[in-house]
Amino acid sequence: MMNHSKHVAYLIIISLLCTSTVILGAVLTLILLCKKKPVQTQETPPPTKPSAQVYPLTNIDVATDGFNHRRIVGEGRFGTVYAAIFEKGQIAAVKRIHSRHVLSNAGFGFSRILRSISLAQHPNIVPIIGYSEGPGERIIVMEFVGMVCLDYYLHQNSDGASLDWNHRLKIAAGAAKGLEYLHEGVAPNIIHGCVKASNILIDVNFCARVCDYGLSFLAPQEKRGLLGHVDDEYWDGGLGGGGGACKESDVYGFGVVLLELLSGRLCDEGRLVNWSLPLIKEKRFSEFLDPRLAIPSEILPLVRLAKVASACVGNSRKSRPSIGQVATILSSLEMDESMT
Numbered sequence: 424m425m426n427h428s429k430h431v432a433y434l435i436i437i438s439l440l441c442t443s444t445v446i447l448g449a450v451l452t453l454i455l456l457c458k459k460k461p462v463q464t465q466e467t468p469p470p471t472k473p474s475a476q477v478y479p480l481t482n483i484d485v486a487t488d489g490f491n492h493r494r495i496v497g498e499g500r501f502g503t504v505y506a507a508i509f510e511k512g513q514i515a516a517v518k519r520i521h522s523r524h525v526l527s528n529a530g531f532g533f534s535r536i537l538r539s540i541s542l543a544q545h546p547n548i549v550p551i552i553g554y555s556e557g558p559g560e561r562i563i564v565m566e567f568v569g570m571v572c573l574d575y576y577l578h579q580n581s582d583g584a585s586l587d588w589n590h591r592l593k594i595a596a597g598a599a600k601g602l603e604y605l606h607e608g609v610a611p612n613i614i615h616g617c618v619k620a621s622n623i624l625i626d627v628n629f630c631a632r633v634c635d636y637g638l639s640f641l642a643p644q645e646k647r648g649l650l651g652h653v654d655d656e657y658w659d660g661g662l663g664g665g666g667g668a669c670k671e672s673d674v675y676g677f678g679v680v681l682l683e684l685l686s687g688r689l690c691d692e693g694r695l696v697n698w699s700l701p702l703i704k705e706k707r708f709s710e711f712l713d714p715r716l717a718i719p720s721e722i723l724p725l726v727r728l729a730k731v732a733s734a735c736v737g738n739s740r741k742s743r744p745s746i747g748q749v750a751t752i753l754s755s756l757e758m759d760e761s762m763t
């Protein structure tokens with residue numbers, strides 16, 4: 424009798440122990456799961472930029488006051504840029520594509536390309552907010568950048584001295600980062616197509632913002648405004664011949680921008696490259712550097728920048744550095760400069 428009740432007691436204790444072990448296990452698992460939650464949140468990718476907004480043409484018309492000429496802020500190869508004011512006071516830059524490009528590109532997927540390039544988001548690029556389409560009309564809506572472009576600072580502003588060496592280096596490093604993002608940081612990658620000083624806008628903090636990227640499909644073979652800003656290979660062969668815009672032709676264009684920043688001279692349809700390369704090679708910097716530039720006591724960073732520029736423009740496509748490599752060098756030069 425005693426043995427039987429002992430046996431029952433053992434059974435009860437064992438089953439109680441088993442139950443509490445299961446409960447303890449469940450509680451521990453729950454605690455561990457709860458603790459893991461913040462890790463999951465950290466791994467969540469940052470929110471992506473929403474795709475381009477599609478604007479009705481009437482909204483664009485109202486925002487630009489009927490494409491009023493007083494609202495024109497610039498004129499380029501592809502179109503006219505207007506300052507637009509949308510509802511709620513939102514200011515944007517509106518690029519109205521010239522009708523000749525609209526007609527020649529009617530079937531070339533304007534909206535598909537705009538939706539794709541509008542996903543790009545980086546502090547050194549000008550984001551595309553939206554677009555508009557209609558019969559004979561193609562319009563791109565971009566963030567408005569409040570200051571002027573690098574071309575103005577270097578070549579149209581008689582007081583070019585206001586761009587000192589530090590500003591020039593900051594602009595070069597910033598533009599390189601923007602291009603690096605377009606080439607390597609966004610999927611699908613974006614070929615700029617026409618890297619030049621007028622496509623580098625400068626904001627109020629002297630931060631470079633690359634604009635007009637991914638639009639070469641609108642007029643790939645139009646030489647005006649492009650000659651000298653792309654390599655010779657660009658014009659070779661045409662479709663299927665290995666020519667046209669590519670990452671290497673963008674690097675070439677960026678090399679020309681560096682030469683302009685260093686020398687203060689215009690690209691002059693490619694003549695700047697021919698003039699600069701021997702001077703850099705023979706270290707004739709007093710002839711090469713912008714006379715408005717107060718030469719810093721430590722000239723080595725200037726020499727390094729000139730060498731980077733030479734590598735971008737002097738080599739064939741195959742042996743040109745990538746924009747990522749260029750951006751790394753310029754960032755380290757900028758960092759060294761800020762520490763002196």
Ligand SMILES: Nc1ncnc2c1ncn2[C@@H]1O[C@H](COP(=O)(O)OP(=O)(O)OP(=O)(O)O)[C@@H](O)[C@H]1O
Pocket residue numbers: 496497498499500501502503504516518549565566567568569571572617621622624634635648649
């Ligand atoms: N997002 C913007 N915000 C403010 N101003 C802009 C903006 N985009 C362009 N601009 C102004 O409009 C001018 C013309 O720009 P656009 O890009 O059309 O021509 P471009 O750079 O001179 O030539 P291309 O068409 O060959 O690139 C620029 O120089 C700049 O002053």
